Amino acid sequence: MKGFSKIAFLLFLSLSIPLSVEANDKVEIQSETAIIMDSKSGKVLYEKKAHQQMYPASITKIITGIVALEQGNISDIVTVSSEATRVIGTRVYLLEGEDVTLEKLVQGMMINSGNDAGTAIAEHFDGSEEKFSNRMNDFITEVVGVKNSNFTNPHGLFGEEHYTTAYDMAKITQYAMKNEAFREIVGTKFLEWNGEGWETTLINHHRLLGNYEGVTGVKNGYVSMSGHTLVTSAERGDTELIVVTLNAPSAKIASRDTMTLLDYGFEHFETKTVDSGNYYDSFGNEYKLAEDLFVTTHKGETIEVNVSVYGYITVLGENNRLLSIKALQRKVPEKPQVMLEPKQETKSKEATNFFEHSILTWLGGKLGVMEK
Template sequence: MKKRIAAIFFVFICFFNFSFSISYAAAPGISAGAAILMDAETGEVLYSRNADKVLYPASITKVMTALLAAEKGNLDDVVTMSFEAVFSIERGSSHIALDVDEEITLEQALNGLLLMSANDAANGIAEYIGGSIEGFAEIMTSKAKELGAMNTNFVNPHGLYDENHYTTAYDMALIAREALKYNTFRNIISTTSFEIPPTNKQEETRYLYNQHKMLENPVHRSTYFFDGVIGGKTGYTDQSQHTLVTYAEQDGTTLICVIMNADTQTVMYTDTVNLFNYGFNEVSKLQLNKAHQVVDTLPIYNDVDGEGKGMNKLGYVDVIALEEFIYYGNTEMSEEDVIKKLSFGDPLLSPVYKDEPIGDLQYIYQGTVIGSVPLVAGQTYEKVDTSLISTLQQDISVTPDNGYVDIIYLGVIIIALFFALILLWRIIRHVRRG
């Protein structure tokens, strides 16, 4: 019964920890139709506006295309352009003038994809990874669902408008977070320029330049430059309006900003700058414990008579936080301001098994519980067999009838043993002298 109650309590604690809502400082006004700011390490959402609204992504779709290429491809592999890859894209849409049967490496295709938003390169990558554009789109959607992007459906690798090609700002943040785990992706989005040398179909070198205006540019610093920007991906169609994914890092914290449905470039960049300023300057990030960290030790007892009347301490058990807890609050907060309170069954009785739920650790700030983590035991303590203990207690117990006799008898035995040891010592000395 106790185990069942503990299990129910553990589930409740996990749910409470998952569903707890945290309040931050007042966020800046955002003009775009949808926006989100996410911590790349933890996935914590620091700001959202219509983040679950289904919208058209345009070319930020290419973040997923690049993610799958980094995950499944080899940079030195050759991508051969098919007729469909070259000519299925709309006239006037972005491209790098790839030709039918032209051969480029996957690395070159990815640079064309991410720096110049080349739709022909996107198609070539899709066919290289998925066998066909349609097959690759299925892989894209499947990967999105795997990442938790449940309101996303892709039908092409580039983001040109299709009514069945959609996502949300939140889903795009999840995809962007996963993509950043790959050095190939990170290195390319942070590159300001790249050259594709002559190929089997092109005699001239292609010069590619990063279209993201918040990056540091060695030639000309953009009005929208932001210190710490890693890179990102721009997008635009008439139906989607302007879309933007941007990564920035300051003081060891990396943030992801997704802007969708902005009516001008100015809006999408200004909103991104405002959100980064908010995330880096107005929100503090406190790691209050790490996953699997020992947060305390507690005594563990054996219930001798099974009724809680006879308690023997067996030792101490490590108390381990099952998961990390990071709190996002205003910049005035410090870890010293947070009170830590252990909540558990008192006293802890054996048997207790390693990794068994034993309570929770609550974090309290200014009298309010701001979160909690479940606690588990670090060691196993089986229940001690008390029959031998009880027998021994009975054998040496002192009663009115025989107590003095037992004491005298025990004293005589101890004195006899003492003299026997002295005698043995003298005999040994005598033998050594002889």
Template sequence: MRKKSWGLLALAAGLLLGGFLPRADAETTEPAGTPPAVEEPEVVSEAATLIDSETGTVLYAKNADEQLYPASITKIVTGIIALENTKPDEIVTVSKEARNEDGTRIYLEEGEQLPMGKLLYGMLMNSGNDAATAVAEHIDGSKEKFAERMNQFVQDKIGTTSTHFVNPSGLPDPAQVTTAADMAKIASYAMKNETFRKIVSTKTMPWDGQVWKSELVNHNRMLWDYEGANGVKNGYTTEAGNTLVTSAVRDGMELIVVVLQAPGNQQAYDDTRKLLDYGFAAFAKQTVISAGQTFEVQDGAEPVQWQADQALTAVVRKDETPEATVRPDGQVTLRTKFGDQPIGRLTAKVEQKTAKDVHASSVGSQLDSTSDSGGSTMQKVVWYVWLFQLLLFALWFRLKLKRRRRY
């Protein structure tokens, strides 16, 4: 009887520990293999940056805040302003000043009339300075007045800090300056306009002007030479050197590269290709905050709670765990080597809850995904240990009763 009781005890313990307690392979997963680190490329351009187009997160920067001459990438601003303030079928009449503009042209004639939409193709694909002047004069009467609009637009609507324009085309002027960081913001903003995206991704287009009948060929070679390239604009003057803004899409990520003052045309393309290759190899889009997650943050003496209506994603290094912070105003920032960068905002404020119902304000996606399961697992273990002790006591008590009956 004693052997039978102890056998029953061992069987019960085995069932309890083996069948009821959480299995190690179900609750604990081996960490995924860390991908090999991808080194940042060496670029020869004076300034360069790489960003995620959706959030503006900086992934690479070299002298990104240095003021340099933009050359024809200026026309990105002229184009997006025109798209937001005119209609494609508006008729533009070419002035004498536009007709005689310096630099690259699409050979407009004085008095020639074209729809705004067609003019923008000539400006953004073929980099026509005459087209840029015609656009500016149509909107504001003069290049100078239009330049004032450009400056207000990029500062107030896009948030640039070190860019100043004096003409709509990018012709040399000591006061016409920008930075790689500002131009990346400008390009990201412009690429959110579907018509702009269509124009800058067009490779060729027939051109039937009053005196020039030809085919427009987009000057941006990346459209032909790089998989996923879909824009944006190149430029060159002796003073500016080669400038290039490029957008490319792969694996659901759209990246933007800006290079300024490259020593040559080929170097500008080589630097851009290196940075895009680096971006797609080293970074991936990850979910930083899941839909429905709730956060409590301290706003002075009072806690404020926010809930994510939808998942919030960001482009982060594949070999790193993203670390995000929710601010009292609902802004979510991602910690990177370039500092804390905003990646989005939570929109739903929720009623005050107890501390057990909310997450901490500073979170990493890996911690968020495991914190609940870790807490519940510990709670289960405590209950199972308590039940196991209760079972042992019951078996011991039964064994003791049988011994008394025996004697």
């Protein structure tokens, strides 16, 4: 490798070896579109038409739920309107004038898929479903960062302009599951419901919760135009996967496809952690990794962590496969000192360093992990 640095060699490898982990093309499912995503790293492990726009049905409520929990006060009292009680589809049988906490409405919406609860939440925030939809769309674009979805109501009843993608729903769910209150609600199997119009035990509509190892949530859906939709999170050890399946022919097939994808994901991949803390380049300069860095590897794969003189941390898998690259924070010494560098820099070395820096920037852009 005379004349090539290690980074230059990585560039060569990156042109022939995919930067992302690859899925098995032999995975067979009946859902029209689907995705497996590592919840911690965000790495896509499998996709089938994951960016195709689809009708979501009640998985829409994932956005409504996380917006309500993050932008509202769960102790707020919501007075149910007559419009909310007249919403068609699955309900928790709210009564006009009934006072319910925002938290209870989110529970009824996520566990029992109550459309009336969804409408009551929307009206509480913005006075109407239409105005709340604007809030939902702003949230997913500005906070979550997805761009191929549009929502026109809080519950998922059919609308021509109400659509999403498997990828967008996986990213939205990845974000939502970081909220402990949301996570607790969608992982609740049974809940006693004592409303003015209905007293019962709610049973979570997600069929795999409690019936597949490690499932932690999150939501199912169905309207005739969308087919059966299902968003699922499951964890085993340090690995948590998100699976989205859209437009399955039946609820049974949606669940079966999801189990097939989860089986595949857990069998072939795992999540490893590069701990936050201080790291040093080859000249002893100190940098800080502020948060744990998660990388997805093949099952049993070892990783190598390196820090460049430009303050980038790179994580390599076997055969120098690039798994992640991230800019670190330079730690400034308490007492001023000269930055440690090689004693002599030739023009050739300077050109090589510039080339390496350009490569690191390009690779980081490809991986989407170049946050400062």
